[in-house]
Amino acid sequence: MKVPPESYYALVIESDPFVRGVLREVLEGKVHVRFEERLDVEIAGRCWSAAIPPVGVALVELPDTTPSTLRMLVRLRAGNPRLPLVLTVRYDGGYQLAEESLAGLSDGVVFRPFEAAALANTLCGLARERGATGWPES
16 A cells, blocks of 8 residues: 555664564555664754654664663754654663653653554554644644
């Protein structure tokens, strides 16, 4: 199924090529996806809702909670305050303890491994909540 041009765009930051492939497959026909392998300073500093085409939702893999990674996440959030942001993190005690503070930087925290189809539905739902077209209102 071909996604119409006025459809939703998602930014997916994911390092694992297998996970990217699965997400590509489950999101096909629902959203256009721009994949990046890791959150870096350039990606964190970009205003994604002003990009062409604009991004309506972001899924960000959080590989660790080092100060530099958290600074990039804060920068991404600050530059895109209305962009729905979902974090994926490993299922371990450290992240479970940090879940509350990570939730403050995002619209949701998903522990890995996750079910890709359910996550795709969540992303599409978050994008649609942002207005008639699915994007944040200007």
